[in-house]
Amino acid sequence: MDVVVAGVGVAGSFALHYLPKNFEVVGIDKRTKLGYPVECGEIVPVKKEMKALLPNLDDYSIFEIPKKFESNRTRWMKFVLPNGREIDVEFEMHVIRRDEMIRTLAENSGHRLILGKTFDFDGDIIVEGRRLESKVIIGSDGANSRIRRRLGLKFEISPAKQYVVRGFEGEEDTIYMYVGKKIAAGGYAWIIPKGDSVANVGTGFRAEYAEKGDNIHKALDRFLREYPYSSRMLKKAEIIQKIGAVVPIDLPVKSVHGKVILSGDSASMIISHVGAGIPPSMVAGKIAAEVVTEFLNGSVELEEYERRWKDAMYDVMVRSNYLKRMWDKIAERDERVNKLFRIVSEKDMSAILRAKIPMKIKFASILLPVVTTFL
Numbered sequence: 113m114d115v116v117v118a119g120v121g122v123a124g125s126f127a128l129h130y131l132p133k134n135f136e137v138v139g140i141d142k143r144t145k146l147g148y149p150v151e152c153g154e155i156v157p158v159k160k161e162m163k164a165l166l167p168n169l170d171d172y173s174i175f176e177i178p179k180k181f182e183s184n185r186t187r188w189m190k191f192v193l194p195n196g197r198e199i200d201v202e203f204e205m206h207v208i209r210r211d212e213m214i215r216t217l218a219e220n221s222g223h224r225l226i227l228g229k230t231f232d233f234d235g236d237i238i239v240e241g242r243r244l245e246s247k248v249i250i251g252s253d254g255a256n257s258r259i260r261r262r263l264g265l266k267f268e269i270s271p272a273k274q275y276v277v278r279g280f281e282g283e284e285d286t287i288y289m290y291v292g293k294k295i296a297a298g299g300y301a302w303i304i305p306k307g308d309s310v311a312n313v314g315t316g317f318r319a320e321y322a323e324k325g326d327n328i329h330k331a332l333d334r335f336l337r338e339y340p341y342s343s344r345m346l347k348k349a350e351i352i353q354k355i356g357a358v359v360p361i362d363l364p365v366k367s368v369h370g371k372v373i374l375s376g377d378s379a380s381m382i383i384s385h386v387g388a389g390i391p392p393s394m395v396a397g398k399i400a401a402e403v404v405t406e407f408l409n410g411s412v413e414l415e416e417y418e419r420r421w422k423d424a425m426y427d428v429m430v431r432s433n434y435l436k437r438m439w440d441k442i443a444e445r446d447e448r449v450n451k452l453f454r455i456v457s458e459k460d461m462s463a464i465l466r467a468k469i470p471m472k473i474k475f476a477s478i479l480l481p482v483v484t485t486f487l
Contacts (some may be wrong), residue, residue: 116246118261119253124374125214126397128221137223144228147211151357160203177206179215184307187285194292194446233259249372258377267362267380274314274355280347295335297322
């Protein structure tokens, strides 16, 4: 066949959607129901925010999310420090029905789907002993990508856990982001309203930053039931779903390997300081389909894929990773976070959220090795 799309998440479904129907294409996924269970917070910035975040894109139409894929629209991001200080930033988001978006794009693509099957990779995709020979493989099988591991590529990943709850009592137009060792060691915790008192409540957690004996399960339960700045909105929360996942938190790896191209989380295409994976995966899936189409028509080489997605997103990912590495140095102690954030204003947080680095933050990063020894 022409193309195997190995893994039908966000990147894979967008690739299937944009690959021409006259190509012989098959999408493969281990799930019998595409997009389920949902393994993320399900947020995508609106089109105007994506123009600010990724200014080098040629086409922003993919961020015109249809209403049928939207469960809520939020206006504010509220960042909560370990001491309870709140920093509000105006930043508009779609809260999407990720599973429905993935399933609809894939099923309406006109391409064949093989679902409920795991696959292996040895240069070709192998499904239950059957070799699928193809001209191109789009590896879009997530942070734990088998293809990526078979190619010998490595990047840092972090566990995340999320509850979907009913009974949320906060502001429906606000996404809440929390930092603090008790509830999000080495990461952050979140409350993302989905509308009608339903919310995604979760945490990213790295054990090397936590107290001995702590773990992500205990941390999320504390966040839900005990942490003073979150539990007040979750007193009546009923858990209706539990989800665990891993997310990449590193710079992207090389994405073109012979006839294989890696797309989305499988290549660590992530805005790592905020853990944003859906927008880069949408962009990467579309670019993958466009380049593969041109490649099969004989007008470009597959290496063009690496050039195009990097032109569109790489500089943002580099700045984001810089902010993430800086955060790692700060976040070892909550007292340090509280003290250093005294210099951070709402304007600074607005810039940081958009992967910009304010001058005072650049200056602080130079002094950080010295300053942190006294905090």
